[in-house]
Amino acid sequence: MNISKETMQHMYITMKRIREFELKTQELFAEGKVPGFVHLYLGEEAVSAGTCEYLNDNDYITSTHRGHGHIIAKGGDMKYMMAELFGKATGYCKGKGGSMHIADRDKGILGANGIVGAGQDIALGAGFSINYKGTKQVCICFFGDGSTNQGTFHESLNLASIWHLPIVYVCENNNYAISMSQSRHQHIQNISDRGTAYGIPSLHIDGNNVIAVYKTIAAAVDRARKGEGPTLIECKTYRWRGHFEGDPAIYKPQEEQEAWLKKDPLLQFKTYLESNHFFNEDQLHIWDTAVCQEIDEAVRFADESPLPDINTVVNDVYSDITEEVRVR
């Protein structure tokens, strides 16, 4: 499979966007600008960048509590994301959702999700719709290693298999579910081994290699579009930070952390692009700078945006009923 320069450029920019968005969020959280729980995607950029690159706007994704990367890669607007993280009226969810609940229907983003395993079920419905309407879209279902121990994982893969749904299950195995390393939370080495239980083709790949991710996903997406059903792809990667901001993650062995930092997916891709003479440093630098500007603008946008009017607290519960403001 040949990957065009344009595709590579776009994947690089996506990864850089995610990286910078998360670094900035880390900083803003520490400053107290971002309330609530924040789960950073640092170190896992290649998975969503490589995956979403092969998708169309009208393809769907379901996401997780660690969703920023998925949303950026699927074309979400960082301004509205950042505004949402700030709890501002201009955010994706008008301040009602926050980091864990960002959605963008126009981009096929069916929502980040605060419940581990919930996206697996929702993906079923998206896949069901596609087959029902015969529209040849696909749905990517992102989830973590830890979530593969929830019943929803099991039920979802079984149903997708018997219904031949066009779902690509993308497991981001970052080796941890909060403090539980994979070896403690399940007795298998490769999560892709779980596909056998459903008759679903499954494989595991280096999730820090964006090219590998892209190619593997492309094959699975093509298969899904042809009506051949779901695929399970385990991407081995690593969570650089604690589970959420504020978690010092002392349970991670230092050598392990260091080894993975050396496998920085962005740096690896940069080196690859340069050493294969796809792009030179100057070119990459220009993009880097542009990304940093975008982030700054997103932060400025978020900062300058108004808080939601507190009367809006009662809106959006139903399409047709507005709750009374003072029912208490």
Place this chain on the structure above:
Amino acid sequence: MNISKETMQHMYITMKRIREFELKTQELFAEGKVPGFVHLYLGEEAVSAGTCEYLNDNDYITSTHRGHGHIIAKGGDMKYMMAELFGKATGYCKGKGGSMHIADRDKGILGANGIVGAGQDIALGAGFSINYKGTKQVCICFFGDGSTNQGTFHESLNLASIWHLPIVYVCENNNYAISMSQSRHQHIQNISDRGTAYGIPSLHIDGNNVIAVYKTIAAAVDRARKGEGPTLIECKTYRWRGHFEGDPAIYKPQEEQEAWLKKDPLLQFKTYLESNHFFNEDQLHIWDTAVCQEIDEAVRFADESPLPDINTVVNDVYSDITEEVRVR
């Protein structure tokens, strides 16, 4: 492995007990003597008889909505069972549980269960206790093919595996979950393939061959007692009747039904015992007659037992609080 004549005799009697108990229940249900839902175990007798034969009284089992066979095989008293089916005060549950909720703690029977998949979770706790106290008991977890699509199946096997719990998972694959044949509800031929997903040794056997069941279970139980963890055993069998009494089961192909009726587990075992000269027909006949008498006594006991006093409706909710009779 050598199987003693005593063991064979006992397994035969167990199977005969289950067969006759169920035939009688079928009759009584049709007469309107047994209210509620009744799920018969006819045709699957070899599974529970072969399994429980290798257990001790203090070993545990968890059961399902189709629990009569499990309870009889684990040593439950048919008198109290029948009385419970009748909704009588002398029943196992004082008439509060009925067919789907029979339990007997003294025999390690942790309960039939009306919720598909619920026993899988409860088995975890029994296994946990055993390891915690170091008592070398085992827990058998019985469940159907359909229940292996519930999230509880998945969560249970994963936990049992990482905790090395002494659980033997016995799947009664009778090819149907109500009207859904296995090929419609999952995309795999052997449910034992699901063990791979948890690193659990798994195998499938002829569930209508009581000797095969006994031997396979024995090995798995020995393994569990030695602290080597769980095993998944799929027993291929067939549900002779509809899902519950009243279901004409028109979704079952007639040839399929006939083929399986020919594989009658009780008849097969009888032929085996006779042709290998373990027991002659006269001997078997004596036992058969005794079993039929037991069943008659059980029915008489149930019939003559009093209804529960309606004031007992408020008892047994808590160990220490009795609900007021008329709180409405």
Place this chain on the structure above:
Amino acid sequence: MKTMTYGQAIKEGMSIRMRENPNVYLLGEDVGAFGGCFGVSAGMFKEFGGKRICDTPISEGAIIGTAIGSAATGLRPIAEIMMGDFVTVAMDQLVNQSAKMRYMFGGKISLPLVVRLPGGAGVSAAAQHSQSLEAWLVHVPGLKVIYPSTPQDALGLMLSAIDDDNPVIMIEHKALYSVKGNVYNLAPIPLGKGDIKRKGNDITIIATGKMVYEALTAAESLKTAGISAEVIDPRSLYPLDKNLIADSVSKTHRVIVTTEETKRGSYAGELSAYIHEELFDKLDSPVSRVCALNTPIPFAPNLEKAFLPNAADIFRAAKALF
């Protein structure tokens, strides 16, 4: 005018919309050729085929998840959970996902989905197959909850539920499926409109589901005792027809709320609290709840009967208010 059973009316409601709108479909365990555990969808498989009358494995969470995801992407699913009690394995999907999505996403998503929950006791199905769990669902902002008692209401409410752009939970009483009634018209009954099942002046009996029939029986007995009872069926538990209740209570000054739930923490309690809060001055006596006992549901028919509230209980409670 047609006579049909409650179960047939539900089927009719689903079928009408399925004929009109190709995006409406039904999914659930054994709803296909088998026709559903209670036969409600019998024949629909034949009419609409397996693509639209969709059998599922025993995975209730995934059933509701599929409904959610497909509703979010343009379909209008109707999901049947075989017994309301099994909603316990799909609560996350219902509560944390379907009910909250519109709000969490800032109003930018619609989830037009219907979930059918056959509930209720009376057939010796024991503790895990007989519950009335509507109180849980009414407590969840984002859900609408309806509970028809007659074939006419079942049909009209089903049509509105399918038309609604929000998750609607329809509670159905399993012991009502075979009850026949007249169906006068095929118009949707708006959610939030209650119905006066019997006019009266001295006491208001608010009843849901199968208790509507017990209330009507009690009203007959009360008449003999010289008390004229008005029987109100809210039909829609949320949104609630507050005006209908206010009008009735303003006239009668006495209220019984009767439901098949275990009393403690019931929807009946919510109604009672609400009526006291809003209509205290109209009340001559406290609102009285007639519910099931605070116990799990027993198997033995005589115990189950003792567990369940009935017309005699309503009669007694009503008399006590005078």
Place this chain on the structure above:
Amino acid sequence: MKTMTYGQAIKEGMSIRMRENPNVYLLGEDVGAFGGCFGVSAGMFKEFGGKRICDTPISEGAIIGTAIGSAATGLRPIAEIMMGDFVTVAMDQLVNQSAKMRYMFGGKISLPLVVRLPGGAGVSAAAQHSQSLEAWLVHVPGLKVIYPSTPQDALGLMLSAIDDDNPVIMIEHKALYSVKGNVYNLAPIPLGKGDIKRKGNDITIIATGKMVYEALTAAESLKTAGISAEVIDPRSLYPLDKNLIADSVSKTHRVIVTTEETKRGSYAGELSAYIHEELFDKLDSPVSRVCALNTPIPFAPNLEKAFLPNAADIFRAAKALF
């Protein structure tokens, strides 16, 4: 006397019983060396080891299932569900299994288990990490439900919960974990005994969890306004200390019930219904509920604040009753 936080008091309660009884153990996600998501079990892993402070995968159903099965076979488990909202994926185990087993089995089994559910809002954790779901659990016969507001109560109730031979759900408010208070003694507080948090004569404010503090603040303001408020913390939602409430209401004749739940279908409604039913003649005005809004819980701090009930709301509601 010792000063400790609410979180530490919970830990102390668990630790005391674990030291005394080898059959008591704790299980849940990240409760081990990590110390639990809110640090409640910090240090327990070191003291009791991994066998008794037991980390689990993300499988809440299996966590409660393990608790049930082990309680049925002789242990006394304490299960932590990381956030109360996640109980949605373990409702079957809690409701259809643990709550009903004793009854279904004719009283022949005991399930001594404690389930800890950290609930409540106030930390911008949004709609899926902030709910107060106690109403659901109170509605389930077979469960006991407790909800401490202070370190002393947390410790005493935890001891009783562990000692109890029935499933006990302990609701903990996540925003209270770091609140300090005096712990005067290490005696169990019997389930079903409420507490007067402040004595008063003119109005009874019944408050649970974090709302106890809002009620106390409101009581201060009311004092300035010439109204003497009694603040009652039931502590145990079921069984309920009916006498304590009756005594107070007989004295004050006015009642506010305040909880952090969404109002519709709340436990506050159950309390209100109950008080009206039993104490109608003592009431000079209807019981008034001060609860959260009927919406999912919003993320933005200002919206979340608008969502939550507070002392000012209680004050206003109280004034309105005079």
